[in-house]
Amino acid sequence: MAAPKPRVKVPKTASAGEVITIKTLISHNMESGQRKDKDGNPIPRQIINKFTCEFNGQKVFECDLDPAISANPFFEFSAKVNESGTFKFTWVDDDGSVYSSENQIEVK
Amino acid sequence: MKKTVVISALAAALACVGVAGPAWADPVDEQLVIDGETMITRAKAPEGHPFDEVLSGWLFRTVETRALETDSFTNPGMLEVEEGEAIWNKVEGSAGKSCASCHGDAAESMKGIGAHYPKWDAEAKRPINIELQINKCREQNMGAEPYDFDKGGQKQLTAYIKRQALGEPVSIDLSQGDLQSWWEKGKDLYYTRTGQLNLSCASCHEANMGKMIRADHLSQGQINGFPTYRLKNAGLVSVHNRFRGCIRDTRASFPKAFSDELMALEVYVTWRGSGLSVETPAVRQ
Numbered sequence: 195m196a197a198p199k200p201r202v203k204v205p206k207t208a209s210a211g212e213v214i215t216i217k218t219l220i221s222h223n224m225e226s227g228q229r230k231d232k233d234g235n236p237i238p239r240q241i242i243n244k245f246t247c248e249f250n251g252q253k254v255f256e257c258d259l260d261p262a263i264s265a266n267p268f269f270e271f272s273a274k275v276n277e278s279g280t281f282k283f284t285w286v287d288d289d290g291s292v293y294s295s296e297n298q299i300e301v302k
Numbered sequence: 303m304k305k306t307v308v309i310s311a312l313a314a315a316l317a318c319v320g321v322a323g324p325a326w327a328d329p330v331d332e333q334l335v336i337d338g339e340t341m342i343t344r345a346k347a348p349e350g351h352p353f354d355e356v357l358s359g360w361l362f363r364t365v366e367t368r369a370l371e372t373d374s375f376t377n378p379g380m381l382e383v384e385e386g387e388a389i390w391n392k393v394e395g396s397a398g399k400s401c402a403s404c405h406g407d408a409a410e411s412m413k414g415i416g417a418h419y420p421k422w423d424a425e426a427k428r429p430i431n432i433e434l435q436i437n438k439c440r441e442q443n444m445g446a447e448p449y450d451f452d453k454g455g456q457k458q459l460t461a462y463i464k465r466q467a468l469g470e471p472v473s474i475d476l477s478q479g480d481l482q483s484w485w486e487k488g489k490d491l492y493y494t495r496t497g498q499l500n501l502s503c504a505s506c507h508e509a510n511m512g513k514m515i516r517a518d519h520l521s522q523g524q525i526n527g528f529p530t531y532r533l534k535n536a537g538l539v540s541v542h543n544r545f546r547g548c549i550r551d552t553r554a555s556f557p558k559a560f561s562d563e564l565m566a567l568e569v570y571v572t573w574r575g576s577g578l579s580v581e582t583p584a585v586r587q
Binding site for chain 1: 375376378381536
Protein backbone atom coordinates (compact mmCIF):
# COMPACT_ATOMS: atom_id res chain seq x y z
CA MET A 195 0.00 0.00 0.00
CA ALA A 196 1.25 3.44 -0.90
CA ALA A 197 1.53 5.76 2.08
CA PRO A 198 -1.95 7.01 3.02
CA LYS A 199 -2.48 10.49 1.73
CA PRO A 200 -5.10 12.78 3.23
CA ARG A 201 -7.10 15.09 0.98
CA VAL A 202 -9.35 17.84 2.22
CA LYS A 203 -11.66 20.29 0.52
CA VAL A 204 -12.48 23.36 2.60
CA PRO A 205 -13.49 26.73 1.11
CA LYS A 206 -10.72 29.34 1.39
CA THR A 207 -13.09 32.11 2.40
CA ALA A 208 -16.51 32.33 4.02
CA SER A 209 -18.75 34.98 5.54
CA ALA A 210 -19.20 35.10 9.31
CA GLY A 211 -21.76 32.57 10.51
CA GLU A 212 -21.80 30.73 7.20
CA VAL A 213 -22.36 26.99 7.19
CA ILE A 214 -19.68 25.47 4.99
CA THR A 215 -19.35 21.98 3.55
CA ILE A 216 -16.17 20.08 4.27
CA LYS A 217 -15.12 17.01 2.31
CA THR A 218 -12.30 14.73 3.34
CA LEU A 219 -10.81 11.61 1.84
CA ILE A 220 -7.84 9.51 2.79
CA SER A 221 -6.36 6.84 0.57
CA HIS A 222 -6.11 3.77 2.76
CA ASN A 223 -6.62 0.04 2.21
CA MET A 224 -8.77 -0.43 5.34
CA GLU A 225 -7.69 -4.05 5.70
CA SER A 226 -10.52 -5.57 7.74
CA GLY A 227 -8.61 -8.42 9.41
CA GLN A 228 -11.21 -10.89 8.10
CA ARG A 229 -9.36 -11.84 4.93
CA LYS A 230 -6.74 -14.50 4.34
CA ASP A 231 -3.77 -14.43 2.02
CA LYS A 232 -3.20 -17.10 -0.60
CA ASP A 233 -1.48 -19.41 1.91
CA GLY A 234 -4.51 -19.25 4.17
CA ASN A 235 -2.95 -17.06 6.86
CA PRO A 236 -5.09 -14.24 8.19
CA ILE A 237 -4.10 -10.77 6.97
CA PRO A 238 -3.78 -8.59 10.06
CA ARG A 239 -6.28 -5.83 10.51
CA GLN A 240 -5.07 -2.36 9.62
CA ILE A 241 -7.64 0.37 9.39
CA ILE A 242 -8.05 4.02 10.20
CA ASN A 243 -9.85 3.76 13.54
CA LYS A 244 -10.50 7.40 14.37
CA PHE A 245 -11.11 10.63 12.50
CA THR A 246 -11.31 14.07 14.07
CA CYS A 247 -11.74 17.63 12.90
CA GLU A 248 -10.85 20.63 15.06
CA PHE A 249 -11.28 24.32 14.40
CA ASN A 250 -8.89 26.60 16.31
CA GLY A 251 -8.44 23.83 18.85
CA GLN A 252 -12.16 23.25 19.33
CA LYS A 253 -13.64 19.90 18.33
CA VAL A 254 -16.00 20.09 15.34
CA PHE A 255 -16.43 16.48 14.31
CA GLU A 256 -15.17 13.15 15.52
CA CYS A 257 -15.92 9.55 14.73
CA ASP A 258 -14.67 6.04 15.28
CA LEU A 259 -14.29 3.76 12.29
CA ASP A 260 -14.83 0.03 12.27
CA PRO A 261 -13.61 -2.77 10.01
CA ALA A 262 -16.68 -2.81 7.76
CA ILE A 263 -15.81 0.62 6.36
CA SER A 264 -14.53 0.40 2.82
CA ALA A 265 -11.18 1.51 1.46
CA ASN A 266 -10.42 5.21 1.03
CA PRO A 267 -12.92 6.50 3.63
CA PHE A 268 -14.70 9.69 2.61
CA PHE A 269 -16.41 12.08 5.01
CA GLU A 270 -18.57 15.01 4.17
CA PHE A 271 -19.97 17.23 6.92
CA SER A 272 -20.83 20.85 7.56
CA ALA A 273 -19.53 23.37 10.06
CA LYS A 274 -20.48 26.90 11.00
CA VAL A 275 -17.60 29.37 10.95
CA ASN A 276 -17.70 32.64 12.90
CA GLU A 277 -14.03 33.62 12.67
CA SER A 278 -10.94 33.07 10.58
CA GLY A 279 -8.83 30.15 11.63
CA THR A 280 -7.44 26.72 10.95
CA PHE A 281 -9.18 23.43 10.51
CA LYS A 282 -7.08 20.52 11.65
CA PHE A 283 -7.97 17.03 10.48
CA THR A 284 -6.43 13.88 11.89
CA TRP A 285 -6.73 10.24 10.97
CA VAL A 286 -5.43 7.62 13.40
CA ASP A 287 -4.16 4.35 11.99
CA ASP A 288 -4.21 0.98 13.80
CA ASP A 289 -0.39 0.92 13.64
CA GLY A 290 -0.28 4.15 15.62
CA SER A 291 0.51 6.45 12.69
CA VAL A 292 -1.34 9.74 12.65
CA TYR A 293 -1.99 11.48 9.36
CA SER A 294 -3.06 15.08 9.45
CA SER A 295 -3.94 18.03 7.31
CA GLU A 296 -4.39 21.70 8.19
CA ASN A 297 -6.48 24.11 6.18
CA GLN A 298 -6.86 27.85 6.68
CA ILE A 299 -10.14 29.64 6.23
CA GLU A 300 -10.57 33.38 6.11
CA VAL A 301 -13.82 34.93 7.32
CA LYS A 302 -14.64 38.16 5.55
CA MET B 303 -69.14 11.44 -3.69
CA LYS B 304 -67.07 8.78 -2.10
CA LYS B 305 -67.14 6.77 -5.28
CA THR B 306 -65.77 9.68 -7.29
CA VAL B 307 -62.87 10.00 -4.91
CA VAL B 308 -61.99 6.34 -5.30
CA ILE B 309 -62.21 6.55 -9.08
CA SER B 310 -60.07 9.64 -9.32
CA ALA B 311 -57.51 8.12 -6.96
CA LEU B 312 -57.39 5.06 -9.18
CA ALA B 313 -56.98 7.22 -12.26
CA ALA B 314 -54.13 9.08 -10.57
CA ALA B 315 -52.46 5.78 -9.68
CA LEU B 316 -52.77 4.57 -13.25
CA ALA B 317 -51.40 7.83 -14.55
CA CYS B 318 -48.41 7.41 -12.26
CA VAL B 319 -47.73 3.94 -13.59
CA GLY B 320 -48.09 5.21 -17.13
CA VAL B 321 -45.60 8.00 -16.55
CA ALA B 322 -43.15 6.00 -14.47
CA GLY B 323 -42.68 3.31 -17.13
CA PRO B 324 -41.10 5.19 -20.01
CA ALA B 325 -39.58 7.90 -17.80
CA TRP B 326 -37.56 5.27 -15.96
CA ALA B 327 -36.03 3.93 -19.13
CA ASP B 328 -35.27 7.20 -20.86
CA PRO B 329 -31.90 8.87 -20.56
CA VAL B 330 -32.16 11.94 -18.33
CA ASP B 331 -32.23 15.46 -19.67
CA GLU B 332 -29.54 16.98 -17.50
CA GLN B 333 -26.28 18.84 -17.84
CA LEU B 334 -23.07 17.23 -16.68
CA VAL B 335 -20.87 19.84 -15.03
CA ILE B 336 -17.50 18.65 -13.73
CA ASP B 337 -15.73 21.11 -11.43
CA GLY B 338 -17.66 23.96 -13.03
CA GLU B 339 -16.93 22.91 -16.60
CA THR B 340 -19.90 21.83 -18.73
CA MET B 341 -19.48 18.58 -20.61
CA ILE B 342 -21.10 17.70 -23.91
CA THR B 343 -23.28 14.68 -23.19
CA ARG B 344 -25.54 15.06 -26.23
CA ALA B 345 -24.03 15.68 -29.63
CA LYS B 346 -25.25 15.67 -33.19
CA ALA B 347 -24.27 12.37 -34.73
CA PRO B 348 -21.69 12.36 -37.54
CA GLU B 349 -22.86 11.57 -41.06
CA GLY B 350 -23.67 7.92 -41.65
CA HIS B 351 -24.40 7.31 -37.96
CA PRO B 352 -27.44 5.16 -37.12
CA PHE B 353 -28.59 7.68 -34.46
CA ASP B 354 -29.49 11.34 -34.84
CA GLU B 355 -27.95 12.15 -31.51
CA VAL B 356 -25.12 10.49 -29.63
CA LEU B 357 -25.60 10.25 -25.88
CA SER B 358 -23.08 9.86 -23.10
CA GLY B 359 -23.57 6.86 -20.82
CA TRP B 360 -23.73 9.35 -17.94
CA LEU B 361 -27.34 10.17 -18.95
CA PHE B 362 -28.37 6.56 -18.33
CA ARG B 363 -27.06 6.18 -14.80
CA THR B 364 -28.79 6.69 -11.47
CA VAL B 365 -28.84 10.04 -9.74
CA GLU B 366 -26.23 8.94 -7.15
CA THR B 367 -23.82 7.59 -9.76
CA ARG B 368 -24.22 10.74 -11.84
CA ALA B 369 -23.47 12.92 -8.83
CA LEU B 370 -20.15 11.16 -8.14
CA GLU B 371 -18.76 12.28 -11.45
CA THR B 372 -19.56 15.98 -11.05
CA ASP B 373 -16.80 16.70 -8.55
CA SER B 374 -13.27 15.41 -9.03
CA PHE B 375 -13.00 15.22 -5.24
CA THR B 376 -15.84 12.72 -4.98
CA ASN B 377 -14.97 10.84 -8.17
CA PRO B 378 -13.34 7.66 -6.85
CA GLY B 379 -11.51 7.20 -10.15
CA MET B 380 -9.43 10.28 -9.43
CA LEU B 381 -7.35 8.37 -6.87
CA GLU B 382 -6.08 6.22 -9.71
CA VAL B 383 -5.57 9.26 -11.90
CA GLU B 384 -3.27 10.55 -9.13
CA GLU B 385 -1.39 7.26 -9.27
CA GLY B 386 -1.08 7.86 -13.00
CA GLU B 387 0.46 11.25 -12.32
CA ALA B 388 3.07 9.63 -10.07
CA ILE B 389 3.92 7.16 -12.86
CA TRP B 390 4.18 10.05 -15.33
CA ASN B 391 6.96 11.53 -13.19
CA LYS B 392 8.70 8.25 -12.32
CA VAL B 393 11.99 7.45 -14.00
CA GLU B 394 12.04 3.91 -15.41
CA GLY B 395 14.11 1.92 -17.89
CA SER B 396 17.67 1.95 -19.19
CA ALA B 397 17.48 5.47 -20.66
CA GLY B 398 16.87 6.93 -17.20
CA LYS B 399 13.80 8.81 -18.32
CA SER B 400 10.24 9.34 -17.16
CA CYS B 401 7.32 10.47 -19.32
CA ALA B 402 7.91 13.95 -17.92
CA SER B 403 11.56 13.99 -19.07
CA CYS B 404 10.40 14.44 -22.65
CA HIS B 405 6.79 15.60 -22.35
CA GLY B 406 7.14 17.93 -19.36
CA ASP B 407 3.91 19.01 -17.72
CA ALA B 408 1.09 16.75 -18.89
CA ALA B 409 -1.44 19.51 -18.29
CA GLU B 410 0.13 21.28 -21.27
CA SER B 411 1.73 18.60 -23.42
CA MET B 412 -1.22 16.17 -23.18
CA LYS B 413 -4.01 18.75 -23.23
CA GLY B 414 -6.82 17.51 -25.45
CA ILE B 415 -4.70 14.65 -26.82
CA GLY B 416 -6.84 11.80 -25.51
CA ALA B 417 -9.88 12.91 -27.52
CA HIS B 418 -8.21 12.11 -30.84
CA TYR B 419 -7.05 8.52 -30.37
CA PRO B 420 -6.93 5.90 -31.91
CA LYS B 421 -4.55 7.27 -34.53
CA TRP B 422 -2.74 5.60 -37.40
CA ASP B 423 0.64 4.10 -36.60
CA ALA B 424 2.55 4.28 -39.90
CA GLU B 425 5.40 2.08 -38.60
CA ALA B 426 3.22 -0.76 -37.37
CA LYS B 427 0.65 -0.22 -40.15
CA ARG B 428 -2.23 -0.51 -37.71
CA PRO B 429 -4.20 1.79 -35.40
CA ILE B 430 -2.59 2.84 -32.14
CA ASN B 431 -4.43 3.77 -28.96
CA ILE B 432 -3.10 5.47 -25.84
CA GLU B 433 -2.17 2.21 -24.10
CA LEU B 434 -0.11 1.09 -27.10
CA GLN B 435 1.39 4.57 -27.52
CA ILE B 436 2.58 4.39 -23.91
CA ASN B 437 4.11 0.98 -24.54
CA LYS B 438 5.80 2.21 -27.70
CA CYS B 439 7.29 5.13 -25.79
CA ARG B 440 8.43 2.86 -22.98
CA GLU B 441 10.21 0.53 -25.39
CA GLN B 442 11.67 2.99 -27.86
CA ASN B 443 12.44 6.00 -25.71
CA MET B 444 12.68 4.86 -22.10
CA GLY B 445 14.23 1.43 -22.55
CA ALA B 446 11.57 0.07 -20.22
CA GLU B 447 9.42 -3.04 -20.43
CA PRO B 448 6.06 -2.45 -22.10
CA TYR B 449 3.07 -2.93 -19.81
CA ASP B 450 1.10 -6.15 -20.05
CA PHE B 451 -2.60 -5.59 -20.65
CA ASP B 452 -4.17 -3.82 -17.66
CA LYS B 453 -1.02 -4.44 -15.58
CA GLY B 454 1.64 -2.24 -14.04
CA GLY B 455 0.27 1.24 -14.29
CA GLN B 456 -1.32 0.95 -17.71
CA LYS B 457 -4.86 1.90 -16.70
CA GLN B 458 -3.75 4.62 -14.30
CA LEU B 459 -1.34 6.27 -16.74
CA THR B 460 -3.85 6.04 -19.59
CA ALA B 461 -6.51 7.62 -17.37
CA TYR B 462 -4.11 10.39 -16.32
CA ILE B 463 -3.30 11.21 -19.93
CA LYS B 464 -6.94 11.09 -21.01
CA ARG B 465 -7.98 13.24 -18.06
CA GLN B 466 -5.94 16.05 -19.63
CA ALA B 467 -8.55 16.02 -22.42
CA LEU B 468 -11.48 16.43 -20.04
CA GLY B 469 -14.31 18.19 -21.87
CA GLU B 470 -12.66 17.99 -25.29
CA PRO B 471 -15.07 16.55 -27.89
CA VAL B 472 -14.07 13.15 -29.26
CA SER B 473 -13.02 13.28 -32.90
CA ILE B 474 -10.81 10.95 -34.85
CA ASP B 475 -9.32 11.54 -38.26
CA LEU B 476 -10.20 8.54 -40.40
CA SER B 477 -8.20 9.84 -43.36
CA GLN B 478 -4.92 8.88 -41.65
CA GLY B 479 -3.26 5.89 -43.35
CA ASP B 480 -5.56 2.93 -43.64
CA LEU B 481 -7.76 3.92 -40.71
CA GLN B 482 -10.89 3.99 -42.86
CA SER B 483 -10.58 0.27 -43.70
CA TRP B 484 -10.16 -0.52 -39.98
CA TRP B 485 -13.30 1.51 -39.34
CA GLU B 486 -15.12 -0.69 -41.90
CA LYS B 487 -13.80 -3.81 -40.21
CA GLY B 488 -14.87 -2.47 -36.82
CA LYS B 489 -18.32 -1.74 -38.19
CA ASP B 490 -18.63 -5.32 -39.47
CA LEU B 491 -17.71 -6.61 -36.03
CA TYR B 492 -20.16 -4.26 -34.35
CA TYR B 493 -23.03 -5.77 -36.32
CA THR B 494 -21.83 -9.40 -36.21
CA ARG B 495 -23.80 -11.60 -33.85
CA THR B 496 -21.61 -13.78 -31.66
CA GLY B 497 -21.86 -16.34 -28.91
CA GLN B 498 -24.51 -18.71 -27.68
CA LEU B 499 -26.82 -15.76 -27.06
CA ASN B 500 -26.34 -14.65 -30.65
CA LEU B 501 -25.96 -10.97 -29.84
CA SER B 502 -24.06 -8.25 -31.64
CA CYS B 503 -23.02 -4.95 -30.08
CA ALA B 504 -25.89 -3.38 -31.98
CA SER B 505 -28.47 -5.79 -30.51
CA CYS B 506 -28.15 -4.03 -27.17
CA HIS B 507 -26.58 -0.65 -27.78
CA GLU B 508 -28.44 0.27 -30.94
CA ALA B 509 -31.67 -1.70 -31.28
CA ASN B 510 -32.50 -1.63 -27.57
CA MET B 511 -30.71 1.49 -26.38
CA GLY B 512 -32.61 3.12 -23.52
CA LYS B 513 -34.43 -0.06 -22.52
CA MET B 514 -33.80 -2.20 -19.48
CA ILE B 515 -31.87 -5.45 -19.79
CA ARG B 516 -32.88 -7.03 -16.51
CA ALA B 517 -31.71 -4.47 -13.93
CA ASP B 518 -29.39 -2.62 -16.26
CA HIS B 519 -30.27 0.47 -18.29
CA LEU B 520 -28.81 0.02 -21.78
CA SER B 521 -26.80 2.99 -23.00
CA GLN B 522 -25.39 3.60 -26.44
CA GLY B 523 -22.19 1.94 -25.31
CA GLN B 524 -20.02 5.00 -25.84
CA ILE B 525 -16.39 4.91 -24.77
CA ASN B 526 -15.74 8.64 -24.22
CA GLY B 527 -15.27 8.10 -20.48
CA PHE B 528 -12.71 5.27 -20.54
CA PRO B 529 -10.80 4.16 -18.58
CA THR B 530 -13.99 4.27 -16.52
CA TYR B 531 -14.42 3.86 -12.78
CA ARG B 532 -16.95 1.07 -12.34
CA LEU B 533 -18.62 0.78 -8.98
CA LYS B 534 -18.94 -2.94 -9.61
CA ASN B 535 -15.15 -3.33 -9.85
CA ALA B 536 -14.30 -0.54 -7.38
CA GLY B 537 -11.58 0.45 -9.80
CA LEU B 538 -10.73 1.59 -13.30
CA VAL B 539 -11.79 -0.55 -16.23
CA SER B 540 -10.03 -0.22 -19.57
CA VAL B 541 -11.93 -0.13 -22.83
CA HIS B 542 -10.51 -3.43 -24.09
CA ASN B 543 -11.45 -5.08 -20.83
CA ARG B 544 -15.00 -3.75 -21.31
CA PHE B 545 -15.12 -5.00 -24.90
CA ARG B 546 -13.96 -8.43 -23.78
CA GLY B 547 -16.49 -8.43 -20.95
CA CYS B 548 -19.33 -7.57 -23.31
CA ILE B 549 -18.33 -10.25 -25.82
CA ARG B 550 -17.94 -12.79 -22.98
CA ASP B 551 -21.48 -11.94 -21.88
CA THR B 552 -22.77 -13.06 -25.27
CA ARG B 553 -21.14 -16.38 -24.34
CA ALA B 554 -18.62 -16.18 -27.13
CA SER B 555 -14.89 -16.71 -26.94
CA PHE B 556 -13.33 -13.28 -26.93
CA PRO B 557 -10.33 -11.80 -28.75
CA LYS B 558 -7.13 -10.71 -26.99
CA ALA B 559 -6.72 -7.11 -25.88
CA PHE B 560 -5.13 -4.93 -28.58
CA SER B 561 -5.75 -7.66 -31.19
CA ASP B 562 -6.69 -6.56 -34.71
CA GLU B 563 -10.37 -7.25 -33.96
CA LEU B 564 -10.52 -5.11 -30.85
CA MET B 565 -8.42 -2.30 -32.32
CA ALA B 566 -10.82 -2.16 -35.27
CA LEU B 567 -13.74 -2.13 -32.85
CA GLU B 568 -12.12 0.66 -30.84
CA VAL B 569 -11.72 2.78 -33.98
CA TYR B 570 -15.37 2.27 -34.92
CA VAL B 571 -16.85 2.68 -31.44
CA THR B 572 -14.77 5.80 -30.79
CA TRP B 573 -16.20 7.26 -34.00
CA ARG B 574 -19.72 6.41 -32.85
CA GLY B 575 -19.15 8.73 -29.89
CA SER B 576 -17.86 11.64 -32.00
CA GLY B 577 -18.69 14.99 -30.45
CA LEU B 578 -19.08 13.78 -26.86
CA SER B 579 -16.74 15.23 -24.25
CA VAL B 580 -13.99 13.06 -22.87
CA GLU B 581 -15.15 12.27 -19.31
CA THR B 582 -12.24 10.12 -18.12
CA PRO B 583 -12.51 8.73 -15.51
CA ALA B 584 -16.28 8.46 -15.93
CA VAL B 585 -18.20 6.85 -13.06
CA ARG B 586 -20.54 4.04 -14.07
CA GLN B 587 -22.44 1.24 -12.40
